[in-house]
Amino acid sequence: MYLKHILPLAGAATLASFAAHAEIITVATVNNNDMIIMQGLTDEFEKAHPDIDLEWVVLEENVLRQRLTTDIATDGGQFDVMTVGTYEVPIWANQDWLVELDDLPESYNEQDLIKPIRDGLSQDGSLYALPFYGESSMMYYRTDLFEKAGIEMSDQPTWDQVQDWASQINDPDSDVYGICLRGKPGWGENMAFISTLVNTFGGRWFDEDWHPEINSPEWKEAVSFYVDLMNKYGPPGATSNGFNENQALFSSGKCGMWVDATSAAGKFYDADESQVADKLGFAPAPIAKTPKGANWLWSWTLAIPTSSDSKDAAKTFITWATSQEYIELVGEKEGWTSVPPGTRESTYENPKYQEAAPFADFVLNAIQTADPTDSTLKPSPYIGVQTVNIPEFQSVGTQVGQMIGAALSGQQSVDAALDQAQRSVERTMRQAGYYD
Amino acid sequence: MNPTMTKKLLLTLLAWSIALIVFFPIFWMVLTGFKTEGEAVATPPSLFFEPTLAGYHTVMARADYLKFALNSIVISFGSTLLALIVAIPAAYSMAFLPTKRTQGTLLWMLSTKMLPPVGVLMPVYLLFRDMGLLDSQLGLTIIYMLMNLPIVVWMLYTFFKDIPKDILEAGRMDGAGTLQEVFYLLLPLTLPGIASTGLLSVILSWNEAFWSLNLTTSDAAPLTAFIASFSSPEGLFWAKLSAASTLAIAPILIFGWMTQKQMVRGLTFGAVK
Numbered sequence: 263m264y265l266k267h268i269l270p271l272a273g274a275a276t277l278a279s280f281a282a283h284a285e286i287i288t289v290a291t292v293n294n295n296d297m298i299i300m301q302g303l304t305d306e307f308e309k310a311h312p313d314i315d316l317e318w319v320v321l322e323e324n325v326l327r328q329r330l331t332t333d334i335a336t337d338g339g340q341f342d343v344m345t346v347g348t349y350e351v352p353i354w355a356n357q358d359w360l361v362e363l364d365d366l367p368e369s370y371n372e373q374d375l376i377k378p379i380r381d382g383l384s385q386d387g388s389l390y391a392l393p394f395y396g397e398s399s400m401m402y403y404r405t406d407l408f409e410k411a412g413i414e415m416s417d418q419p420t421w422d423q424v425q426d427w428a429s430q431i432n433d434p435d436s437d438v439y440g441i442c443l444r445g446k447p448g449w450g451e452n453m454a455f456i457s458t459l460v461n462t463f464g465g466r467w468f469d470e471d472w473h474p475e476i477n478s479p480e481w482k483e484a485v486s487f488y489v490d491l492m493n494k495y496g497p498p499g500a501t502s503n504g505f506n507e508n509q510a511l512f513s514s515g516k517c518g519m520w521v522d523a524t525s526a527a528g529k530f531y532d533a534d535e536s537q538v539a540d541k542l543g544f545a546p547a548p549i550a551k552t553p554k555g556a557n558w559l560w561s562w563t564l565a566i567p568t569s570s571d572s573k574d575a576a577k578t579f580i581t582w583a584t585s586q587e588y589i590e591l592v593g594e595k596e597g598w599t600s601v602p603p604g605t606r607e608s609t610y611e612n613p614k615y616q617e618a619a620p621f622a623d624f625v626l627n628a629i630q631t632a633d634p635t636d637s638t639l640k641p642s643p644y645i646g647v648q649t650v651n652i653p654e655f656q657s658v659g660t661q662v663g664q665m666i667g668a669a670l671s672g673q674q675s676v677d678a679a680l681d682q683a684q685r686s687v688e689r690t691m692r693q694a695g696y697y698d
Numbered sequence: 699m700n701p702t703m704t705k706k707l708l709l710t711l712l713a714w715s716i717a718l719i720v721f722f723p724i725f726w727m728v729l730t731g732f733k734t735e736g737e738a739v740a741t742p743p744s745l746f747f748e749p750t751l752a753g754y755h756t757v758m759a760r761a762d763y764l765k766f767a768l769n770s771i772v773i774s775f776g777s778t779l780l781a782l783i784v785a786i787p788a789a790y791s792m793a794f795l796p797t798k799r800t801q802g803t804l805l806w807m808l809s810t811k812m813l814p815p816v817g818v819l820m821p822v823y824l825l826f827r828d829m830g831l832l833d834s835q836l837g838l839t840i841i842y843m844l845m846n847l848p849i850v851v852w853m854l855y856t857f858f859k860d861i862p863k864d865i866l867e868a869g870r871m872d873g874a875g876t877l878q879e880v881f882y883l884l885l886p887l888t889l890p891g892i893a894s895t896g897l898l899s900v901i902l903s904w905n906e907a908f909w910s911l912n913l914t915t916s917d918a919a920p921l922t923a924f925i926a927s928f929s930s931p932e933g934l935f936w937a938k939l940s941a942a943s944t945l946a947i948a949p950i951l952i953f954g955w956m957t958q959k960q961m962v963r964g965l966t967f968g969a970v971k
Contacts, residue, residue, distance in 0.1 A: 288915055288916060290915070292930075293927055293928065293929075293930045293935075294930060298760065301760065302760075317915075317916045318916070319915050319916055319919075319923075319927075320760075320761075320927040321911070321923075321926055321927055322926060322927075322929045322930055323930075325911060325926055328912070329911060329912060332819060332820070332823055332912060333823075335820075336820065336823050336824055336827060337827070338823060338827050338832060339827070340832055340833060340915045341915065510739055534736065535735065535736060
């Protein structure tokens with residue numbers, strides 16, 4: 263009899279204790295600096311929203327991508343907020359994997375989001391993810407080396423000029439190389455850069471019928487130029503240099519020029535981590551035949567999977583983390599060079615940010631001029647500047663990246679590498695059913 | 699110096715240099731954990747520097763180390779225990795009551811280790827989702843048990859085979875049943891072997907990173923997930939990553955140290971007749 267009374271009581275007590283607990287949402291994110299800051303501000307969010315508790319899964323980009331893809335493709339429901347890139351958002355939205363974000367609060371000020379970034383995350387006028395930070399690519403150079411060689415940087419450098427400048431400042435004996443560029447194979451590594459180079463040389467990944475054009479004259483010209491430039495004026499062992507390695511090389515004063523992500527700029531100003539803080543110059547990404555697609559567009563965004571059980575709480579969180587108010591919070595707490603860049607016009611209008619980040623205008627301009635819907639000289643069937651927004655691109659991009667890496671290291675000629683890449687991509691696309 | 703002395707000296711030198719080469723990466727990792735991020739990537743690398751706990755501080759501030767460590771302990775020891783419970787009867791029957799299919803079964807069990815885990819990720823993920831085992835200690839314990847079972851059965855089988863059947867028979871003559879035979883004769887006789895098998899299984903589970911990253915989110919995430927959160931494609935992270943790795947291997951290193959006697963005994967068990 264006794265037990266009979268106790269059990270329901272205990273049950274009720276357990277239920278009550280559950281009810282008293284806040285709703286827990288699991289946020290999966292990449293461990294880049296801006297996201298670590300967001301994780302660090304958990305208390306601020308929970309203070310403002312006592313009914314929501316955050317739990318974090320912070321992983322390296324490639325691991326996270328695999329983890330999230332497994333979960334979302336199987337409807338696993340392990341996450342309430344996912345950090346995804348511009349590349350995935352349209353693909354996942356098409357699969358109905360992401361929650362449509364059409365009734366955002368007035369205070370969120372959707373129109374403030376920078377247009378190319380917003381467009382990249384929308385389908386039929388509705389947003390499927392909110393941008394956390396955005397980037398484009400630009401050129402970093404060493405003002406001291408340029409002055410010494412008597413070179414004047416132009417407002418819009420061309421690749422021919424870059425080659426000429428690289429030859430003048432290249433000084434391997436004192437460990438300074440004319441130019442550093444990505445060489446590490448991977449669709450998000452060397453191919454991000456090479457795609458923009460091919461774009462500006464007038465090439466494209468696919469023609470309008472989805473046939474690859476990897477061994478076209480434009481690709482051959484662009485890749486030959488790249489291999490030649492790197493062999494003559496690049497650091498040794500460039501095939502193992504990705505974003506990180508080049509950033510370390512540039513910040514330790516070993517590169518005269520570097521064309522890469524705008525998001526590196528803030529780090530270079532941090533005198534603790536960089537030896538070039540006081541001799542750093544910026545310029546737009548160089549162009550060759552066309553300015554189209556010469557600089558890339560990427561953003562890390564927060565999205566809600568349709569498998570989430572706590573969609574409303576998740577929405578509250580992502581609107582907070584991508585809001586103007588959040589950017590100001592980071593500015594006050596962490597300093598204005600640490601605010602997540604490239605998402606809102608208002609960030610760039612903020613005098614405090616303009617003062618702290620002299621590169622702000624370059625970045626804004628680079629992002630605004632990148633147009634994923636029109637990034638090639640000849641028309642193309644795909645969206646994306648440095649990516650092609652189809653599920654096959656990860657594999658296609660990495661295959662081609664490996665073959666270009668082989669050409670860079672001298673294992674095979676550029677022509678042979680591109681012919682091989684062409685055959686391999688053709689096969690993948692045929693298997694995927696783009697044509698017979 | 700006489701030739702035997704020279705030979706001894708050379709062998710000692712060789713053993714030391716191999717040991718140092720094997721240990722060097724671990725030593726370097728521990729050292730890097732006490733550097734600043736700048737020093738960690740400096741070329742040439744510095745051997746002498748002002749040690750700092752900044753890396754450890756950041757790591758501890760960003761993640762709840764104890765929670766991850768506890769998950770690692772529960773999952774790796776739990777799965778080992780479970781694997782031993784299943785494997786001891788299996789190895790017993792294979793060693794003492796072999797049929798003509800025993801060898802085939804053993805090889806077949808081992809062949810499951812040749813399948814790349816990613817090949818079964820989707821089905822396992824779906825099964826786990828439907829059984830509510832995602833992100834649970836129980837789920838990971840089961841997976842690790844299954845993962846290590848072939849090796850555990852194989853090792854136990856070889857240890858059991860070394861026990862003369864006559865000893866068990868003598869026990870049976872004295873009236874011992876199967877259970878008593880196993881508990882009072884077989885297990886005490888092969889204890890070093892069982893201990894080293896268990897240790898190996900614990901270490902394999904501790905280091906496993908594929909399933910632990912893919913089947914957990916936060917509640918059941920072990921130390922491998924903890925380390926994974928500190929490697930990054932952007933920015934400098936080597937000092938933090940080294941600090942995190944040092945923290946992650948510390949428990950198992952201490953455990954291995956404490957039990958190295960059993961381990962060596964187990965691994966050389968039956969080698970010298």
